[in-house]
Amino acid sequence: MSSIVTLSEFIMERQDDFPFASGDLSRLLTDIGVASKIINHKVNKAGLQDILGAVGTTNVQGETQMKLDVFSDHALLNAVRWGGQVCGAASEENERYFAFDAEVNRKAKYVLLFDPLDGSSNIDVNVSIGTIFSIFRRTSSVGDLANINDFLQKGDEQVAAGYVIYGSSTMLVYTTGHGVNGFTLEPSIGEFCLSHKNMTIPEDGKIYSVNEGNLLSSSKGVQEYINWCKQSDKKTNRPYTARYIGSLVADVHRNLIKGGIYMYPGTKSAPNGKLRLMYEANPLAFIVEQAGGMATDGKRRVMEMQPTDLHQRVPLFIGSKKMVEKVHALIEELDTEKA
Ligand code: P6P
Numbered sequence: 001m002s003s004i005v006t007l008s009e010f011i012m013e014r015q016d017d018f019p020f021a022s023g024d025l026s027r028l029l030t031d032i033g034v035a036s037k038i039i040n041h042k043v044n045k046a047g048l049q050d051i052l053g054a055v056g057t058t059n060v061q062g063e064t065q066m067k068l069d070v071f072s073d074h075a076l077l078n079a080v081r082w083g084g085q086v087c088g089a090a091s092e093e094n095e096r097y098f099a100f101d102a103e104v105n106r107k108a109k110y111v112l113l114f115d116p117l118d119g120s121s122n123i124d125v126n127v128s129i130g131t132i133f134s135i136f137r138r139t140s141s142v143g144d145l146a147n148i149n150d151f152l153q154k155g156d157e158q159v160a161a162g163y164v165i166y167g168s169s170t171m172l173v174y175t176t177g178h179g180v181n182g183f184t185l186e187p188s189i190g191e192f193c194l195s196h197k198n199m200t201i202p203e204d205g206k207i208y209s210v211n212e213g214n215l216l217s218s219s220k221g222v223q224e225y226i227n228w229c230k231q232s233d234k235k236t237n238r239p240y241t242a243r244y245i246g247s248l249v250a251d252v253h254r255n256l257i258k259g260g261i262y263m264y265p266g267t268k269s270a271p272n273g274k275l276r277l278m279y280e281a282n283p284l285a286f287i288v289e290q291a292g293g294m295a296t297d298g299k300r301r302v303m304e305m306q307p308t309d310l311h312q313r314v315p316l317f318i319g320s321k322k323m324v325e326k327v328h329a330l331i332e333e334l335d336t337e338k339a
Pocket of ligand 1: 120121211249274275
């Protein structure tokens, strides 16, 4: 009978990965795990909102029903604020970052960036959605209020990153730079339990994930790559399989396990694509690179990019190393201005 390892136990066990660890990061990761369980409870009842009261109405407790992404945003902000391990937080739902001014927060070492419920438009059709988070060590002085520079750090500076996928089961996958581990929520005990130890992404794959509705407004290199995926060639396992859920966390999670590439390229009307660097691309890039894959903007690693804005967008090519390298080669060949 294999023993169950809960998320909290695992985090504490792995605390030794960090010399001079004081346990603050462990506590922060545990706080995020608690918030995820609160979000999961609400997401799982989403389909009942008509019975429980649609958004904007008040429920039997007299609480105003809010959009699930706003509820999730509040759940994470409250968990990490009162948990006392962050001096500030920023999310897709708020234009500005929060600098928490309580003494315990001013003394905290970390900042959190997150997308509380990515793909929330899929809730109404019962498709998997996700929470994505990224943790940096503050650059401002302990005791001061957090400032924008605490947040605008390169992805390579992340101390931890992860996602929660609310799907057929609810899983939390995270890294602190020492590999990737996945935990599945066991509802009967309300604990995330270690289910996917040392996750690695296959070096090559057969699944490409992209919104082909944008195909004709993508670059020549991207169009050529997608056409290449469709050509028959037994030696290279083609044609590949097209899978596009329209939920970033679900598409990336599938590729992490099975191998594959997810692409959200830039287009003529949106040269930087749709996805956000700070709380979508960077955290997923940290995880996929730690699992042996690649994450770029079509040319360079997203985690090397110096951010200039909390909500800046970035084209994203993420997944199995050989697949990302192949699309890079075609972008280099067909999209790069020859000197
Ligand atoms: P499109 C969801 O809105 C999201 O941010 C990602 O989860 C998803 O991969 C992408 O946008 C889908 O965008 O333009 O293909 O509908």
